[in-house]
Amino acid sequence: MNNTLTIAHIKKSYYTKKGEIKAIDDINLEIKKGEIVAIVGSSGCGKSSLLGILAGIEKCHEGSFYFQNRKPVIGYMLQNDALFPWLSVYENAILGLKIQKKDTMENIAYVKKLFKTYNLDEFMNKYPHELSGGMKQRVALIRTLAIKPDILLLDEPFSALDYQSRLAISCDVFKIIKQEKITTILVSHDIAEAVSLANRVVVLSKRPCKIKKIYEINLNNDNPILNRNEKDFNLYYQQIWKDLDVNVG
Amino acid sequence: MSDNQKLFLKKIRLEQIIIKIVQVGIVILILGLWEYLTLKKVLNPFIFSSPSRIIKTIISLAYSGSLFEHIFTTLYEIIIAFSLGIGLGFIIAIILYECLILAKIVDPFLTMLNSLPKVALGPIIIIWAGANIKAIIIMALLINLIVSLLTIYNGFLGTDETKIKLLKSFGASKKQILKYLIIPGSKRTIISSLKLNISMTLIGVIMGEFLVSKKGIGYLIIYGTQIFNLNIVMAGIVILIILSFILYEIVKFIEKKFL
Ligand SMILES: Nc1ncnc2c1ncn2[C@@H]1O[C@H](COP(=O)(O)OP(=O)(O)OP(=O)(O)O)[C@@H](O)[C@H]1O
Numbered sequence A: 001m002n003n004t005l006t007i008a009h010i011k012k013s014y015y016t017k018k019g020e021i022k023a024i025d026d027i028n029l030e031i032k033k034g035e036i037v038a039i040v041g042s043s044g045c046g047k048s049s050l051l052g053i054l055a056g057i058e059k060c061h062e063g064s065f066y067f068q069n070r071k072p073v074i075g076y077m078l079q080n081d082a083l084f085p086w087l088s089v090y091e092n093a094i095l096g097l098k099i100q101k102k103d104t105m106e107n108i109a110y111v112k113k114l115f116k117t118y119n120l121d122e123f124m125n126k127y128p129h130e131l132s133g134g135m136k137q138r139v140a141l142i143r144t145l146a147i148k149p150d151i152l153l154l155d156e157p158f159s160a161l162d163y164q165s166r167l168a169i170s171c172d173v174f175k176i177i178k179q180e181k182i183t184t185i186l187v188s189h190d191i192a193e194a195v196s197l198a199n200r201v202v203v204l205s206k207r208p209c210k211i212k213k214i215y216e217i218n219l220n221n222d223n224p225i226l227n228r229n230e231k232d233f234n235l236y237y238q239q240i241w242k243d244l245d246v247n248v249g
Numbered sequence B: 001m002s003d004n005q006k007l008f009l010k011k012i013r014l015e016q017i018i019i020k021i022v023q024v025g026i027v028i029l030i031l032g033l034w035e036y037l038t039l040k041k042v043l044n045p046f047i048f049s050s051p052s053r054i055i056k057t058i059i060s061l062a063y064s065g066s067l068f069e070h071i072f073t074t075l076y077e078i079i080i081a082f083s084l085g086i087g088l089g090f091i092i093a094i095i096l097y098e099c100l101i102l103a104k105i106v107d108p109f110l111t112m113l114n115s116l117p118k119v120a121l122g123p124i125i126i127i128w129a130g131a132n133i134k135a136i137i138i139m140a141l142l143i144n145l146i147v148s149l150l151t152i153y154n155g156f157l158g159t160d161e162t163k164i165k166l167l168k169s170f171g172a173s174k175k176q177i178l179k180y181l182i183i184p185g186s187k188r189t190i191i192s193s194l195k196l197n198i199s200m201t202l203i204g205v206i207m208g209e210f211l212v213s214k215k216g217i218g219y220l221i222i223y224g225t226q227i228f229n230l231n232i233v234m235a236g237i238v239i240l241i242i243l244s245f246i247l248y249e250i251v252k253f254i255e256k257k258f259l
């Protein structure tokens, strides 16, 4: 069985009254099971569009993607936790299961186990507004994991958080991904975050985006926070920074 | 509690008491002046009525039993028109939300209807629906329906895009998105539109009663005018003020409870 996610010749345009906006120009990528791939690129280059296509939200006119010769189960996390304020934390967490009509005893037990793992089980019957930003994002993560995704798509999922919670939750996510061997694509505008978490960093060109460069990240640690102290960390950081060609000032 | 906090609370409480006293004072002053000036015939009581006459009229109307009939008729019309306005507004909003093309098609008509002074349609409604309670409810519906429809519809449109994306990524169908997100998410807008809706309904019902009716507070006011009995007119207005106040407070209570 083929365990890789294959993205082949994906192109994407938006058609508006003012004309066609080419967002993605031929993206090809193979991602092994359990691998974390970070995508960086300048603002508006088409990163979210790519994830949108993989998540089945955006139509794509050309190209395809496949995983084990079937449509993968997708877990999608966005910048905003998107918790429903009228549902309790627990009801939020099983939302995906309900929609996919998979709210079986077994899956619900799994969700409850996840709550325990994150020390959130006393908050299950609370409402989202009673939780801190970091906790909410953790609930969003549980909601995503509940459907047991083959592929995790993270679109700047931590960027609304303060630095502390951001480090903490990215560390959590890292551990889970590694433990459950979930194939992950992470979009980030934070190069340090990308380098510290990912096995590979894909640098995209400006819109319409193409793959400009791919970096294999070889840092020794299994902990993203410690990764930041590695000797090579800064080398990757500076190289990617140059590739992004950011005009400062 | 620190001393400064205590001082602060005391100041606030004092302020609230002063406001209440002044408010009650204004009402008493106006009523007293009104009573005095009509008593001294500075104001003609035949045209201006007076607080004591209004109270006497209300009491005698209550004794004859017709007072409650008028109140209940109006209340009945208000409740029907109010719930129909919200119910229909809700259903039409869902249809428009699900069918964007339809929404675009009816948009200019809705705007036209919204800006039209609905009283102008009164005579036609009477001819079509007959001079009965149906005409009054249609009149009120014309006024409150478009407002609640537009509020609810705009509430739907304001749904957080990220949440829609999330549900779509779960593979949710259109129906599921409605059930799990759009409808529960619009609860806030619906409840906060109730206040506007109740005042619109009141306008519509009283206007309808002015045009056609044999019962109701609007009828009472018109009847008083026709026989030139200003006591009855004023009594009708006073009852209406009290009724609107109570309805408004009920809506405010609902708002507080559910928001
Ligand atoms: N629905 C849409 N209709 C028209 N144009 C769109 C639409 N969505 C995105 N675009 C355009 O496509 C381009 C790529 O957008 P996308 O959101 O994928 O960029 P991004 O890399 O995620 O940007 P950011 O870093 O700001 O999140 C942008 O120029 C954007 O304006």
Ligand SMILES: [Mg+2]
Pocket: A047, A048, A049, A155
């Ligand atoms: Mg984006």
